[in-house]
Amino acid sequence: ILNVEQSPQSLHVQEGDSTNFTCSFPSSNFYALHWYRWETAKSPEALFVMTLNGDEKKKGRISATLNTKEGYSYLYIKGSQPEDSATYLCAFKVTGANNLFFGTGTRLTVIP
Amino acid sequence: GAGVSQSPSNKVTEKGKDVELRCDPISGHTALYWYRQRLGQGLEFLIYFQGNSAPDKSGLPSDRFSAERTGESVSTLTIQRTQQEDSAVYLCASSLHSRVATDTQYFGPGTRLTVL
Numbered sequence: 001i002l003n004v005e006q007s008p009q010s011l012h013v014q015e016g017d018s019t020n021f022t023c024s025f026p027s028s029n030f031y032a033l034h035w036y037r038w039e040t041a042k043s044p045e046a047l048f049v050m051t052l053n054g055d056e057k058k059k060g061r062i063s064a065t066l067n068t069k070e071g072y073s074y075l076y077i078k079g080s081q082p083e084d085s086a087t088y089l090c091a092f093k094v095t096g097a098n099n100l101f102f103g104t105g106t107r108l109t110v111i112p
Numbered sequence: 113g114a115g116v117s118q119s120p121s122n123k124v125t126e127k128g129k130d131v132e133l134r135c136d137p138i139s140g141h142t143a144l145y146w147y148r149q150r151l152g153q154g155l156e157f158l159i160y161f162q163g164n165s166a167p168d169k170s171g172l173p174s175d176r177f178s179a180e181r182t183g184e185s186v187s188t189l190t191i192q193r194t195q196q197e198d199s200a201v202y203l204c205a206s207s208l209h210s211r212v213a214t215d216t217q218y219f220g221p222g223t224r225l226t227v228l
Contacts, residue, residue: 098160099160099168099171
């Protein structure tokens with residue numbers, strides 16, 4: 001079992017604030033890094049998949065960066081809105097494996 | 113198109129009973145995965161199917177757990193003689209090409225299993 005760590009565990013921000021979370025993963029045998037958003041009572045929704053060191057992805061107000069050499073990824077949310085409230089999961093894939101190794105997530109609450 | 117669906121959405125059972133959880137993947141997705149999330153923990157891999165074969169069962173926690181897939185479509189996860197530690201949300205995911213780095217797994221809404 002590979003250790004994928006996410007911080008913080010939970011976060012409360014005011015509407016309009018920008019925020020970011022961290023995902024740390026083993027830097028050896030790296031294949032891909034995924035970010036998912038999981039709202040209560042819904043399916044986890046794929047946000048990004050990144051494979052190359054230095055990758056940056058953006059989707060609306062949400063963006064992510066990847067550093068495979070030091071083993072971390074950041075997820076940024078600009079101008080948080082109440083609908084951004086969810087648990088954000090990162091998942092790591094190693095070379096040769098088919099499954100994803102997940103962190104425990106960061107639970108974001110955006111206060112109107 | 114339709115996403116991944118799972119049934120039932122909730123299941124309450126008594127310790128010692130058997131349960132079956134069903135997953136309908138996205139049509140055309142050859143890869144199918146089962147994960148579970150126990151309270152306070154991250155998603156934990158259980159089993160992976162490529163077509164109807166399960167080349168990776170390494171995550172199944174005990175021989176009480178089994179899964180099958182038929183017609184390269186529907187999958188059933190069976191838990192025999194359920195225990196309280198089996199209580200969790202069981203998630204199914206499917207994808208097109210598991211061996212491609214950018215392959216994305218699409219998840220169903222999960223089955224919340226409670227063992228009393």
